[in-house]
Amino acid sequence: MSNQFENIVEGQKKIMDFWSNLSQQMTSSFKPKSDPAEAGQELMQDWYNKQQAFFQEAMKTDPQQALEKAPEHLKQYMELQSEFTQKWAEYFKENAGKMGMQFPAMEGFTGYTNPTQYFQDGMGHWRKWMEDGNKWLNEQVLEKMPFNMRPHYTNYLDTYNFMSRYWEPMQRLIKNGLYDANMVEQYFSADAYQKLINQMMGFRPVGNTSDVVDNVNKWFEKYMNVAKGQGQDWSSVSEVWKNKMDEYMSTGKVPFFEMASELNQRLQDQLAPFNNIASQGRQTEISKLMQDIQFQYIAFILKSAEMQTKVYEAGQFALPDTVRDFSEQYKKEQEMPDFQAFFQHYVNTLEEALLDILHSAEYSQLQSEVSALGTQMNHQSKRLAELMYADMPFLTHSEADDIAKETSTLRRKVRSLEQRLAELEKGMLLGGKPAVEKTATAESGGSKKKLMDKIGPAAAADADDLKKIKGVGPKLEKMLNELGIYTYKQISKMGPAEYDMIDELLGAFQGRAKRDNWAKQAKQMI
């Protein structure tokens, strides 16, 4: 939203500048030689009072009402300015001949010593009013958005504002035709540029490599402490780690994967006897998991940094390219774009560049590795937490998993039994044994009579909405109606024997009446 408001403020500023300049020019033409001009004084005072009243009125209401009235207010404001300018011009014309006339004394304006100051204050009011409205509007938009879409929108706002801060230098670049590729480095810090792309792409920055190294070191130390607690001598691995670190850091090159796998191997060698002795122990698994997580973490961070670097590299020429395009246009037509057009062009150029990299096999591979590492690490961490809390009375992921597995097996079994049952029923009917159905009908005739004797008859005209009873849907309601059951009163008289009869009569929805205790529900409905 900021763009619209900024445009308005921007336009307003230009109008203010225009008037401000005009009045300065006009005032300068009044040479302070003659008597103070009463008329001029009055004119200024009148103008001041009107403006004061206008702003008081315009800022009185809440942002929404104020904005609704904004077109009207702005029109009024414009009229006010035009009126003043006109009067001033008349006044000027009238008095211009009288050389030596003094400029009306400014002391009459409470607190104002010159018109420029006055205009700037007016401008400040507008700006504040716009900013408040802007804030309010953004909040409104966010409130109406689903919560998981909100970060996308705030990211966009941040990005837009971030870019607009560079708009002044960008304009100078466009005018001067500077657009070399180093521009990104010159005008954006590496961090700022990363932040920009991160916001656009929804990436989270991994930080710089030395932070990663520090992090990994911390992880490693933590891990060593846990492992030490298990009574092993880890000094050699620790030392290797430290030496490798010192060695590589001094050269500025850190071949992590090579190093990580070497250390991993050493750790495994050292852990082997311990794991063998205590192969059943939870501690063993914990220590193994921590080891895995650590190396997955290193790999994840680095792979993801590599992936993000690819994206940054792809996007780095989008900005200079955008400046170049507009700069060439400026050379030809001497016309500057507005910020929105610039931003739009930048976004399109950036997308083109990004799509190039997103389509590459290299990126696809990296993305796959990053997501696999990330999810695996997440999984291992959960497993670790589960092991740590294994003695607590929680339902763990693995237990829930067992239940899910069991549920699925049962679901499949039910399905195959249902299908088998359907086939058998069909076979019996086709096999010239309609007796099954007949018997059922005969029996159900008996059951139905017994059931109706107990619950009593009812007419369709008195029907209650049986769907209000939990467990009864439109289908079941229809079946009940067909049996002659229409009212809560009838259902409230049911007991276990009647539930069984319902099951028998309907064939479907077995056990539902009992499970949901229909009679009790129906009693509450009456």
Place this chain on the structure above:
Amino acid sequence: MTTNNNPNISDQILEQVDTVSDAMRNIGGVQDVDIATAPREIVWEDGKVKLYHFSQEEPAVAKTPVLVAYALVNRWEMMDLQPNRSFIRKLISEGMDVYLIDWGYPTKVDRYKTMEDYILGNLNDAVDFIRGEHNLDKINLLGVCQGGTFSLMYSSLFPEKIKNLVTLVTPVDFDNEEGLLFKWAKDMDVDAIVDGFGGIIPGDFLNTGFDLLKPMNKTRKYMALPQTMADKGRLMNFLRMEHWVADSPAQAGETYRRFIKDMYQHNKLIKGEFELGGRKVDLKKIKMPALTIYAKGDHIVPPATTKPINDLIGSKDKELMEFPGGHIGVFVGGRSQKLLTPAVAEWLKERD
């Protein structure tokens, strides 16, 4: 703002203030974002899966009802997103009797739910229910996107239950490099991901993938927001779409794993190597009339992945139809209302 002194600058500002003022009034007046408003009732359910029957004011012209099977990815509400541009409503107004299967929102307990459970279980149950209700041997099946792939599989295994088959923007040839999703899925370490997520793939994971297909789409959309918001109708449609995108169900891990591996990575369906519940799925066994619709500008399911359906199935009465638009335009575009939906209904009615 251009630097040259535009004499109409105050007009421009007035126009902008008008826009913002309208936007503010509109957004302030939004109470509820309504989607999927076509009246319907639940006629059958099994766990999280529901079967809807849409209400109609006039009795349907067509006597064969149509079952709509949407994808597991994203929600079927796309078919009824805006009241005035609803695929479902239009289908009904064209005289069709419409059912729709809602797959629900899988949770951890569904991680072992398989493609068999979905297709041989849920879909088959829904088809049987409708056949029973209408006392018909065969009904019409309309599959959308991944739901279309499911519908092809189902129709090949149960041709005796399907009268006419319509597939909308349905991928069948996964050996494609043009669509980014197809490219990425080939490199995906799906085992690591399914296991890593604990067997249930979060909707946000999928949404991020969709976002990256056009990385600046959101930025562009938000840039145009003031103008969008100044129009009450467009504002509501923007919010409806935001809600639809945000409402992305998780995926049952085993089904996801199988779909990525057997479809995207090994393209088993068109090779005739895909099996469901121990039965080979042979597309040649689809002999009923079939209508295949693809969207010309589809960047999610490119035409090249859809078109081969028409050559692979065994139907004699078959038709390939091009829709001039994108994946989403098939459901919410003006052209969908004017051209596509009536054409689908017409095609079905001719074969009723």
